[in-house]
Amino acid sequence: xxxxxxxxxNRILQRALPQVHNCKLLPCLQSRHIHINSLHFKNKEPNExxxxxxxxxxxxxxxxxxxxxxxxxxYTTRPGPRRAQVEFxxxxxxxxxxxxxxxxxxxxxxxxxxxxxxxxIPTNMFQAEFxxxxxxxxxxxxxxxxxxxxxxxxxxxxxxxxxxIFGRHGAPTKKLRRMAYWMPKFKNQSPWALPQKIxxxxxxxxxxxxxRMGSVDPATEMNIFQTxxxxxxxxxxxxxxxxSANQRDLLAKLKEKQTVYVExxxxxxxxxxxxxxxxxxxxxxxxxxxxxxxxxxxxxxDVSELRSWMFGEENLTRKDIVVQPxxxxxxxxxxxAIAITGTCSKxxxxxxxxxxxxxxxxxxxxxxxxxxxxxxxxxxxxxxSNMPSxxxxxxxxxxxx
Amino acid sequence: xxxxxANKLLVPSTCVRGLDFPGVFVPSTSFHEYRKSGYVDKTQKxxxxxxxxxxxxxxLKQEIKNWTAEVKDGVMMDPIMAMPLPGEVDAQWFFNxxxxxxxxxxxxxxxxxxxxxxxxxxxxxxxxxLFSGNLSTQLVKDxxxxxxxxxxxxxxxxxxxxxxxxxxxxxxYTHLVLRVRGDGRSYMINLGSAGYFDINWNDQFHFALYTxxxxxxQVSKIPFSKFFMTSKGRVQDHQQAVPLNRxxxxxxxxxxxxxxxxxxxxxxxxxxxDPTHTEISAYEQYxxxxxxxxx
Numbered sequence: 001x002x003x004x005x006x007x008x009x010n011r012i013l014q015r016a017l018p019q020v021h022n023c024k025l026l027p028c029l030q031s032r033h034i035h036i037n038s039l040h041f042k043n044k045e046p047n048e049x050x051x052x053x054x055x056x057x058x059x060x061x062x063x064x065x066x067x068x069x070x071x072x073x074x075y076t077t078r079p080g081p082r083r084a085q086v087e088f089x090x091x092x093x094x095x096x097x098x099x100x101x102x103x104x105x106x107x108x109x110x111x112x113x114x115x116x117x118x119x120x121i122p123t124n125m126f127q128a129e130f131x132x133x134x135x136x137x138x139x140x141x142x143x144x145x146x147x148x149x150x151x152x153x154x155x156x157x158x159x160x161x162x163x164x165i166f167g168r169h170g171a172p173t174k175k176l177r178r179m180a181y182w183m184p185k186f187k188n189q190s191p192w193a194l195p196q197k198i199x200x201x202x203x204x205x206x207x208x209x210x211x212r213m214g215s216v217d218p219a220t221e222m223n224i225f226q227t228x229x230x231x232x233x234x235x236x237x238x239x240x241x242x243x244s245a246n247q248r249d250l251l252a253k254l255k256e257k258q259t260v261y262v263e264x265x266x267x268x269x270x271x272x273x274x275x276x277x278x279x280x281x282x283x284x285x286x287x288x289x290x291x292x293x294x295x296x297x298x299x300x301x302d303v304s305e306l307r308s309w310m311f312g313e314e315n316l317t318r319k320d321i322v323v324q325p326x327x328x329x330x331x332x333x334x335x336x337a338i339a340i341t342g343t344c345s346k347x348x349x350x351x352x353x354x355x356x357x358x359x360x361x362x363x364x365x366x367x368x369x370x371x372x373x374x375x376x377x378x379x380x381x382x383x384x385s386n387m388p389s390x391x392x393x394x395x396x397x398x399x400x401x
Numbered sequence: 402x403x404x405x406x407a408n409k410l411l412v413p414s415t416c417v418r419g420l421d422f423p424g425v426f427v428p429s430t431s432f433h434e435y436r437k438s439g440y441v442d443k444t445q446k447x448x449x450x451x452x453x454x455x456x457x458x459x460x461l462k463q464e465i466k467n468w469t470a471e472v473k474d475g476v477m478m479d480p481i482m483a484m485p486l487p488g489e490v491d492a493q494w495f496f497n498x499x500x501x502x503x504x505x506x507x508x509x510x511x512x513x514x515x516x517x518x519x520x521x522x523x524x525x526x527x528x529x530x531l532f533s534g535n536l537s538t539q540l541v542k543d544x545x546x547x548x549x550x551x552x553x554x555x556x557x558x559x560x561x562x563x564x565x566x567x568x569x570x571x572x573x574y575t576h577l578v579l580r581v582r583g584d585g586r587s588y589m590i591n592l593g594s595a596g597y598f599d600i601n602w603n604d605q606f607h608f609a610l611y612t613x614x615x616x617x618x619q620v621s622k623i624p625f626s627k628f629f630m631t632s633k634g635r636v637q638d639h640q641q642a643v644p645l646n647r648x649x650x651x652x653x654x655x656x657x658x659x660x661x662x663x664x665x666x667x668x669x670x671x672x673x674x675d676p677t678h679t680e681i682s683a684y685e686q687y688x689x690x691x692x693x694x695x696x
Contacts, residue, residue: 129692149548149658169693182629182636190587190611212585213615268614269585272659279616327617332527335616375526376616377664 121167140172206340237342263374433599468562496530516549555652580668583612593650
């Protein structure tokens with residue numbers, strides 16, 4: 001019996017040899033005596049190179065979804081008994097980002113599908129309780145964990161696949177179902193909805209950003225200007241402007257020679273993409289001394305001062321009625337307009353102000369200051385004009401974001 | 402009601418939540434020796450016993466004063482009969498120049514060499530609280546850390562006299578209200594509800610704080626019923642309502658796995674009662690089959 005076992009083991013090792021690199025098993029082959037004692041096979045040092053990473057060795061330019069799926073296909077369709085499945089799946093997990101498939105459900109399904117169906121399903125309660133096939137279960141848990149970290153929600157087919165591999169008591173099945181319960185709950189929870197895929201074009205991103213920032217005032221209108229329409233613009237670019245009728249009114253009310261500031265660039269994030277924007281801001285309207293005093297000294301809990309019309313007392317004096325300030329009038333300044341320009345250059349900002357002058361004639365009477373810093377936050381300075389129209393808008397992450 | 406401990410172990414948890422089942426056996430594998438799982442502040446100097454006794458005695462006078470005030474309050478104060486007025490926000494924390502930022506614990510993964518993120522919490526240019534920093538998901542190459550990229554602020558535990566643990570009692574309120582100015586990223590709000598027993602030390606309730614971005618301030622009003630329960634960062638199968646009378650900490654986390662700078666200005670954190678809001682927990686409370694999920 002022992003001899004038979006020893007021989008078959010020998011054959012297994014020989015067949016495994018082409019893929020085995022740096023493997024601790026090699027000395028055993030040379031010795032005449034083959035041990036089956038597990039102690040001899042225990043790796044003293046962590047050794048993950050049981051599967052050759054060469055399976056995913058693809059020239060850098062060719063790393064995409066197709067080649068990734070092809071690599072998995074080569075592994076699964078290789079003749080002979082399939083071995084080192086768990087190691088292969090771990091190797092695949094590591095390579096996913098390189099191949100740009102780390103947010104692709106189809107790729108995950110492909111590597112889960114490697115494991116055999118039915119084999120790992122526990123057949124009695126002891127197996128079910130004591131983590132039947134622990135390495136395989138942990139491996140698929142790690143796959144699901146990576147899916148979760150990348151925001152990939154499993155679908156019904158994935159559930160069926162994992163169910164067929166591990167059964168309803170398998171830990172991966174439970175994890176998958178927890179994910180299927182929780183992840184969709186937060187998928188569309190944000191009150192400022194964005195498309196699942198943020199577009200690639202800077203102009204489209206700018207439109208989304210202005211729309212999102214302008215959502216504070218439902219009356220915000222978004223316009224897109226082309227600087228080529230202006231005669232003395234140096235840069236030829238686009239400007240996305242967001243301004244509401246309310247903001248136009250506030251701008252019209254500003255007194256002559258009052259300073260308004262063009263500030264920026266600030267950063268806004270749309271999912272994994274960020275873009276820079278500029279604002280037009282005026283100083284906040286300070287409270288008069290009387291108002292300040294009234295606010296500080298007025299005791300809101302004092303009911304003895306309540307006036308009732310039933311006893312012939314005037315309820316409110318004219319002075320008490322104040323128009324509620326709009327959302328744009330903040331304690332740190334009044335926001336008059338928001339813009340994103342294609343080049344983020346000073347010249348494009350100048351063009352923005354010229355465009356604004358058409359709809360806000362009062363702007364001609366004000367002194368406009370292009371500020372290099374702002375109380376509202378950190379500022380990336382606008383670039384000097386004359387520079388080539390290279391977009392400053394920083395795009396981080398890939399195109400599939 | 403059971404809860405999952407260390408992935409496998411089933412522990413009856415009614416005994417530790419409700420404090421009303423004193424004789425239940427808790428397996429020793431659920432034993433947590435340290436409050437912070439072994440993370441210690443290495444900058445803290447070691448003090449000798451003699452020194453700590455001397456320092457403790459110095460504080461005795463103030464603690465007795467605090468205790469006297471507490472006893473007096475307990476005897477003389479009328480119970481609060483009135484509920485908070487609907488539509489009024491009672492501020493719990495204001496952030497401005499006068500805020501004592503020592504009452505807030507600011508942490509990031511680089512503190513214990515587990516990542517490269519950094520953050521700070523202080524006053525912004527317009528005089529509000531500013532939680533900002535740089536988030537990085539880059540791993541440290543120690544072969545152990547699998548995920549990186551978090552920055553966190555957390556309020557310190559409220560204390561009674563003689564440094565006894567106390568709780569925030571928010572049971573009269575239904576909503577958490579924050580006035581913030583963010584950068585379009587999503588943040589996480591954490592309500593700590595650490596219990597007496599070690600198994601409940603890491604109980605937290607979370608909900609996302611979505612920010613619009615842009616120059617305008619936003620007011621986020623979040624019902625407590627929407628908060629979901631986790632332990633050590635894992636969402637629990639058995640959800641329950643936030644124990645609003647036993648809140649031990651409030652915190653905000655930035656960990657959206659997006660590399661780059663983040664910036665969240667906070668004006669205040671407040672509480673509001675909305676009597677029309679009757680929902681207790683937004684998540685399903687049905688029972689899963691026996692021995693299937695973690696309870």
